[in-house]
Amino acid sequence: MRKPALIRRAVPAALLAATAVVLTACGGGDATDDAASTIVRSTTSVAGAGVLGNGRSTENVCGPTAPVDPAGVEGATRRVAHAAGESAVPADPQRIVVLDTDKLDTVCALGLQDRLVGAAVAGAVGEQPTYLGTTIAGVEPVGTLAEPSIEKIAALKPDLILGSKFRTPELYAQLNAVAPTTFTEKVGTTWKENLVLDGTALGRGASARAALDAYESRATETGKGLDSAQTQASVVRFMPGSVRIYGPDSFSGQVLADAGVQRPPFQRLEGAKDRRFAELSTEELSKADGDIIYVSFYGDEAREQGTDVMEGGLWAALGAVKDHRVFAVDDEIWMTGIGVIAAGGILDDLKGSLNGYTN
Known part of the structure; x- marks a missing residue:
């Protein structure tokens, strides 16, 4: 049954700070002690939003060499x-x-x-x-x-x-x-x-299919552990000169759906010709609201512009902002990665932000 209204839930205080999330990929490569092999994003807050993925390890992200298909x-x-x-x-x-x-x-x-x-x-x-x-x-x-x-x-x-x-x-x-x-x-x-x-x-088509199957199984289990059907998540991306919300046909929208996360009514883009995303004017920021908001920035210029918007009164009026349920996420993972490793990173971010995770 579709929820008639957004449900506001309290967020644990620990989630107001940046959450450390380790990316789980399809397999492990050769480990290394080289400190440069781990890329740490040290920012803990962006315009009041907690940052997900702080300390995300990039060691062993790539899988071992998959076997060649028999043919x-x-x-x-x-x-x-x-x-x-x-x-x-x-x-x-x-x-x-x-x-x-x-x-x-x-x-x-x-x-x-x-x-x-x-x-x-x-x-x-x-x-x-x-x-x-x-x-x-x-x-x-x-x-x-x-x-x-x-x-x-x-x-x-x-x-x-x-x-x-x-x-x-x-x-x-x-x-x-x-x-x-x-x-x-x-x-x-x-x-x-x-x-x-x-x-x-x-x-390596067989290994690609196996990686996809493993991701889909993980998404299902993650959603169950999060009780994700009880949350309507908003996905907002700041582009140079524009603000977008991302719908069900986008990459991140599909990953949310695979994990059973619901979307606010407007962001379902029902009846739209393109259900990947819609652009908003700053006067339409109310359409970006949800039980929780995930925000990303496409480049430095977009980060500066997005920060200005997030420090304004219209953004501050959003319910998720008032409830301290806004999280900045890595644009590379949520938007441009568009692959099975990036999808796993989104699942990690959900585990670090949605209530009810029990695993």
């Missing part, structure tokens, strides 16, 4: 159908370039991070995501998601390129001339299908 041992290549056609790709690629953030997450989850020779970066950030650890953070940039550099990619001599028809449909022929290239159709809304397709192109 791949019969020859040097395999044929993979994808959004731009069909390609003959290496059965076990050794030099990989990825042109979207979800593919970074997948390569890491399958334990192929040491084979990455290049990756495009998000424009507002300008660097590789840190939640995947130092190996990924050190991967050579090859331009942005919207404008990858064919010249830089070619210089790296990849034997497989993973791209997105959504991002750069016009570049497929040029990319495929450099190395066998597969494209996924969309970004975010089809993240689970993308995981399996990219895993198949990497010669």
Whole structure:
């Protein structure tokens, strides 16, 4: 039964400070004593919001090298159908370039991070995501998601390129001339299908499916432990020059749904053509309210603008703000990660913020 109104619940005092959450990934890699391998986000509060993920460890985030699918041992290549056609790709690629953030997450989850020779970066950030650890953070940039550099990619001599028809449909022929290239159709809304397709192109479709199954089981169990159906969670993202709420078809919205978390009525975006997100004016901030609000910032400019909004009177009037149930989360994990490791990070954040977790 749908709840007729938002339910306000008291939050334990301990949750008003930043919560330390350790990211649980698909598997463990080689441990290291190098202090640089753990990236610690030390901020404890952003405009009154507690920060989730403080002290999140990036050691052992990437999985061990997944086994090659049996079909791949019969020859040097395999044929993979994808959004731009069909390609003959290496059965076990050794030099990989990825042109979207979800593919970074997948390569890491399958334990192929040491084979990455290049990756495009998000424009507002300008660097590789840190939640995947130092190996990924050190991967050579090859331009942005919207404008990858064919010249830089070619210089790296990849034997497989993973791209997105959504991002750069016009570049497929040029990319495929450099190395066998597969494209996924969309970004975010089809993240689970993308995981399996990219895993198949990497010669590890079976392991990608297994990682997805493990995540879905964990999401179900996490939701049960949190009694998550009793909470309507709001997801707010500050972009440079705009404020967005994220709906059920977004990546983070899908993870919340997998964990059984409910959404405020407006954020269900019922009847909307695009149920990924909606933009709000500052006068419409009441639509961002919920039992709990998760806030992220896309880059430094958005953080400055978002902080100004969160220090204003309209934001202060929100029920979740009054109840001290607002949490700043990592944009890399909640928004741009779009993969199974990032999804696990969202589940960790839920465990660090929703009431009723008993495990």
